[in-house]
Amino acid sequence: MTLAPGRAAATADGAGDTTPGVVADADTAADERRDLTVAELTVARARLRGADPAPAERALAGVRARAGGPAPLDVLQDRLGLSAFERSVLLLACGPDLVGDVARELAEHGGGPRLTFATALERLPGAHWDALTHRRPLRRWQLLRLADPDAVLTSPLVPPERVVHHLVGVEGLDEQLELASRPLDVPARLGETFAALVGDVVGRWTEGAPVVMRGPQPRTTRALAAAACAAAGLWPRLLGADAVDPGPAGPATTLQRLVRETVLARVAWVLDVDEAAPRAVAELGRALAGTEAPILLVASTRPGGAALDALGLPVVEVPRLGAGERRAALAGALADAGAAAPD
Structure with missing residues (x-):
């Protein structure tokens, strides 16, 4: 996943301006995203039925021409690396949750009310067998799951509710991550030293690496982390490292969902590792290897923060400001x- 430019955060909780004109614009944009998804789904339904998709493709082109922005699937394909076939599989798998008739059409032409990989291979163009491997985007980023993991070809493909909502323009966060995290306030002004640190973090993100911010004042370090997120056009949310899944799969599964939410909701995650055990920090570091998402690990300079040194991640040290900058x-x-x- 690459860090794409976006609109800077407007408020700490991720909600934008609520003036009537802005709300109307947001509603229009949501309607356009839904219309784009439904129009593209009509193309996939024609292919499922074995009908000529050309009329539906012409209608889709018209909807695209009228839309003011990209389709939700455009964003997913671009940022998560979906192939054209994987895009179609995701769309048709979400189809029964978007348009009621899709379940009936799948039952008539695929044997059940949910899409199976066997039906996708037979009916959708550009098919490739590795689309459902754990390394490919559909499963790596938890966009789809196999209802029966032991039957790859015949298992129904089930999308999470979060992804379905995104395709029709409904804004929000993954429910579990929203409960486990909280928004961070973005400071209104930064001095020269802190502004330079924020620029350093954003620059390192564009190179594709999580970053550690460490300083003697946790509140200041978190504020600068929030400023870095906003400077990258992302909403900052704070998540304790102990909330990252400690189960049998380790933190990797939760980190995949964090990345998915960065794409779906333009969220950058600030992980507080101050209270985490050194072993948990080490496991988190291993899970972060190769992650290109904008993730910040924040810690104090207390002895417990030394576990971060072994992770091999870029570290931005947050100093105490001198008297002059504090006064300013x-x-x-x-x-x-x-x-x-006062003077």
Whole structure:
């Protein structure tokens, strides 16, 4: 996954401007995304039935021409590396949850109310057998699951509710991740030193690597992490490292969902490792190997933070500001509040 430019965060909780004009624009955009998805689904349904897809393709082209932005599937394909076949598989697997008649059509032409891989291989163009391997995007990023893992060809393919909602323009977060995390406030102003650190983090993200931010003042370190997320056009959310799945699969499964949410909801994740045991930090580091998502690990400079040194991740040290920059920051805060800074 690559860090794509986006609109900077407007508020700490991920909600944008709620003025009437902005809400209307958001509703229009959601309607356009839904229309694009349904129009493309019509093409896939024609192929499922063995009908000529050309009329549906012409209708889709018209919807695309009227839309003001990309389709949700465009974003998923671009950022998660879906092939054209995998895109069609995902869409048709979501079909029964989007349009009621799709379940009936799948039952008539595929043997059941849910898409199977066997039906996809037979009916959809560009088929390739590795589309459902764990290394490919559909399963790696948990976009689909096999209802019966022991029957790859005949198992129904089931999408998570979160992905279905995304395809029709419904905004939100993965429910479990939303409960386990909280939004971070983005500081209104940064001094020269802190602004440079934020720029350093964003630069390292564009090179494709998670980053460690470490400093003696946890509140300041978190604030700078939030500023880095906003500078990259992403919503910052704080998640304790102990909330990253410690189960048999380790943290890898949760990290995959974090990456999925970065694509779906434009969220950057700030993982607080201060209270995590060194062993848990090491497991997290191994799971992060090769991850290109914008993830920040934040820690204090207490002895427990030493476990981060073994991870091999880029480290941005957050210093205490000198007296001059502290005074300038306080004066700026007073000015923002309409008060004059005393000499």
